[in-house]
Amino acid sequence: MVFPSRPVKLLRESLKMPGYKLYYFDVRGRGELCRLILHCAGVPFEDFRDIDYFKDWPTIKTRMPFGQVPVLEVDGVKMLAQSMTIARYLARRHGLAGQNDWEQSQADMYCDCVYDLHNATVDATWEEDPVKQKDLFNKVNQDTIQPHLEKVEQHLVKNGSGHLVGQGLTWADIAYYAYFTTPIMTRLGGEVLTKAPHLKKLIETVGNNPNIQKYVETRPVTSG
Amino acid sequence: MVHYKLIYFNLRGRGELARLVLHHQEVAFEDFRFEREEWPKYKAGTPFGQVPVLEVDGKPLAQSNAIARYLARQHGLAGQNEWEQSQADMYVDCIYDLISGTRPIIYETDKEKQKEILQKFLKETVNPHLEKLEQQLIKNGTGFLVGKSITWADLAYYSFFSPMTERFGDSVIDNSPHLKKLVEHVANIPQIKKYVETRPKTTL
Numbered sequence: 001m002v003f004p005s006r007p008v009k010l011l012r013e014s015l016k017m018p019g020y021k022l023y024y025f026d027v028r029g030r031g032e033l034c035r036l037i038l039h040c041a042g043v044p045f046e047d048f049r050d051i052d053y054f055k056d057w058p059t060i061k062t063r064m065p066f067g068q069v070p071v072l073e074v075d076g077v078k079m080l081a082q083s084m085t086i087a088r089y090l091a092r093r094h095g096l097a098g099q100n101d102w103e104q105s106q107a108d109m110y111c112d113c114v115y116d117l118h119n120a121t122v123d124a125t126w127e128e129d130p131v132k133q134k135d136l137f138n139k140v141n142q143d144t145i146q147p148h149l150e151k152v153e154q155h156l157v158k159n160g161s162g163h164l165v166g167q168g169l170t171w172a173d174i175a176y177y178a179y180f181t182t183p184i185m186t187r188l189g190g191e192v193l194t195k196a197p198h199l200k201k202l203i204e205t206v207g208n209n210p211n212i213q214k215y216v217e218t219r220p221v222t223s224g
Numbered sequence: 225m226v227h228y229k230l231i232y233f234n235l236r237g238r239g240e241l242a243r244l245v246l247h248h249q250e251v252a253f254e255d256f257r258f259e260r261e262e263w264p265k266y267k268a269g270t271p272f273g274q275v276p277v278l279e280v281d282g283k284p285l286a287q288s289n290a291i292a293r294y295l296a297r298q299h300g301l302a303g304q305n306e307w308e309q310s311q312a313d314m315y316v317d318c319i320y321d322l323i324s325g326t327r328p329i330i331y332e333t334d335k336e337k338q339k340e341i342l343q344k345f346l347k348e349t350v351n352p353h354l355e356k357l358e359q360q361l362i363k364n365g366t367g368f369l370v371g372k373s374i375t376w377a378d379l380a381y382y383s384f385f386s387p388m389t390e391r392f393g394d395s396v397i398d399n400s401p402h403l404k405k406l407v408e409h410v411a412n413i414p415q416i417k418k419y420v421e422t423r424p425k426t427t428l
Contacts, residue, residue, distance in 0.1 A: 084317055113286075
């Protein structure tokens, strides 16, 4: 758990910043995008991940709006569920969502694509037989990821700024970074981006963001 | 005036929520539908090889929820403030997950197996969700999912559960009286009723 220090608490109070508590398991999974957004924006939060599946989860589950995590608790009173909703809410509040309505929608669109890619890799992720798992990842790569990358490359070239949306970093860039670094490149290797040089460059750019780099170097090492 | 062109199959499916938002707010749009066999003609021209796509004065936006959210926000159906907007997003994301859960059912051709998968889906996914949803509706206390008035979240629940009950029987939401009331309310909204009566009849 990361508890805000006293100076952070005072700063937060003085800026009337909301108190965020992110509930998720001690894995990256569907919670990592939210964590990356908060770290990128330099926003303090309680990263509540010390949830033992057998000991703690049955009780915590009953308090969650839909019995699932991630959940963002705001100021100890309001709860928001659904990973993409939480990520969008945080991105919009902290300047990572795009500069206008249209850019925000474009960012939404890209993040929905990443959500679909996550769903496409669920079966492969949970497969226990390593040979079968490799096959499943290769199939998803061939059938879903590569065709998608072809389109993303065209859009990146057309947008021309190096970013997916507009001229600067948005949560859409972070979403692609999160998905393609882990699980995809860890499972399939860097070759998965051979035909996507612009996305590869974007992912490196996001990875080199000082706040993200610092967080990634120090975050818990987990299997998923 | 902005010109909207919504491009999707001649189905309800993932395109219907955007249509309902536009009809509810009485916003004119081109409802461009095509049959499955024609898909190869249009696929390459879409941002990600998928539909629905919304063209806004010719500029494309893909992904069903991104489209419906954009329209809801542009036309006053997304919630009254930032928090309500996020609550609405949350509910619509829940529906997106439920829609994804119906795919194995819809595409199962063996009737017995289909029944089995449906029962499993209802028991393990839909019913637990509805239990929580009823609590949320009671807590909000207005009859609507978010705030005091209708949002695209209410339309999303109508859009999913109305065909579910049509296809699989009223028992799907029998134990959810508040949701049942909300779905009936939406069905009886004049603009929605008029659109539903006149829209093409499709299996999905």
